[in-house]
Amino acid sequence: MKPTCIVGVLFFAAMFAIPLKAEEILFQDEFSGDLSRWVVEQTPSGKTRVINGELDIDDAPGEHDKGGCTVWFKEKISGPVRITYDATMIQRGGPNDRISDLNCFWMASDPKNPEDLFVGSKERSGNFKKYDPLRTYYVGYGANENATTRFRRYPRPRDDKALKPEYDLTEAKFMNVPNKTLKIELVADGRKIQFLRDGELIFTYDDPEPYREGWFGFRTTRSHIRFDNFKVTRVPTDGAKK
Numbered sequence: 001m002k003p004t005c006i007v008g009v010l011f012f013a014a015m016f017a018i019p020l021k022a023e024e025i026l027f028q029d030e031f032s033g034d035l036s037r038w039v040v041e042q043t044p045s046g047k048t049r050v051i052n053g054e055l056d057i058d059d060a061p062g063e064h065d066k067g068g069c070t071v072w073f074k075e076k077i078s079g080p081v082r083i084t085y086d087a088t089m090i091q092r093g094g095p096n097d098r099i100s101d102l103n104c105f106w107m108a109s110d111p112k113n114p115e116d117l118f119v120g121s122k123e124r125s126g127n128f129k130k131y132d133p134l135r136t137y138y139v140g141y142g143a144n145e146n147a148t149t150r151f152r153r154y155p156r157p158r159d160d161k162a163l164k165p166e167y168d169l170t171e172a173k174f175m176n177v178p179n180k181t182l183k184i185e186l187v188a189d190g191r192k193i194q195f196l197r198d199g200e201l202i203f204t205y206d207d208p209e210p211y212r213e214g215w216f217g218f219r220t221t222r223s224h225i226r227f228d229n230f231k232v233t234r235v236p237t238d239g240a241k242k
Contacts, residue, residue: 023082023233027075030229031055035071039118042069042126046096055227059126059220060096067222068126070105072117073230078213079107080189080235089142090224091178098223099176100146106186107214108136117215128221132156135211137188138219139195139203142176149174151195151203167203174202188212189235 029037031050038055040048045062046069048055061067077083083106091097111133113119124130131154138152149169187194191210195203218227 023236025231025233026077026081027073027232028230029073031227037074039072039074039121040069041072041121041124043067046126051226053228055218055230056224057218057220057227058094058096058224059222061222065127068128069221070124070126070131070217070219072108072121072215072217073232074118075215076117076213077107077188077216077232079210080237081187082189082233082235083186083216083231084233085184085218085230086181086228087184088181088226089176089178090226094224096222096224097178098145099142099178101143101220101223102141102176102182102184102225103139103143103219104141104184104186105131105134105136105138105215105217105219107188107211108134108217109211109214110134126221136214137186137193137205137211139186141184141197142174146175149202151205153193153205153207167205169202186216187235189237 030053032053033050035050042048042059043062043065046059046067048057048069048071050056055071057069057071059067059069087102089099089102091099108117110117110120134154136154138154140148140150142149147170151167183198185196188211191207193205193207193210194201
């Protein structure tokens with residue numbers, strides 16, 4: 001085929017190309033108001049507030065607890081979805097500026113109360129062990145004093161301590177950096193479960209029995225983090241995924 005013909009074919013294809021389908025926005029919160037769309041589960045010594053248009057979690061240990069905070073989005077989310085938000089670990093000389101545990105739950109539900117995650121809020125109260133019974137995906141990003149980054153599927157099997165290497169990262173490039181804003185992205189698209197940071201795929205998991213609906217939650221302990229630009233969008237599907 002002559003070059004002029006090739007150009008003509010490409011031009012014709014471009015003219016009639018099917019545009020990419022934009023993702024539908026299901027929910028979003030830029031934290032310009034209050035926390036009425038969120039449920040805070042936190043041990044008594046910590047504080048969670050909206051400050052200057054950002055969700056500010058300043059979590060502290062108490063006299064009788066180790067600290068801990070989960071901030072749940074109130075709306076139940078059904079897949080296939082993409083969840084994105086900005087997160088900044090604060091280090092400015094504050095007592096809780098520990099730079100650890102930029103964590104999250106997604107597609108979470110309580111087997112005892114599958115239609116209402118918040119029946120157990122008071123009992124959990126930010127205590128991490130109380131979340132073990134949940135059905136959920138979880139990432140502990142820069143956890144354990146900013147030494148590990150792990151993906152888990154709860155409830156955890158008994159042999160879960162022997163994590164596969166690809167779900168148990170210890171390299172410095174996968175840890176938190178003080179005062180740097182990261183773009184976090186979570187995917188629940190049928191069997192495809194993913195966690196991305198600044199567009200880089202960190203974890204991908206092929207779940208033969210995926211959690212298709214549930215709640216999202218920011219999670220940390222004894223750290224100071226600010227979140228912004230929370231958004232949930234529908235992932236376009238061709239109907240072929242199971």
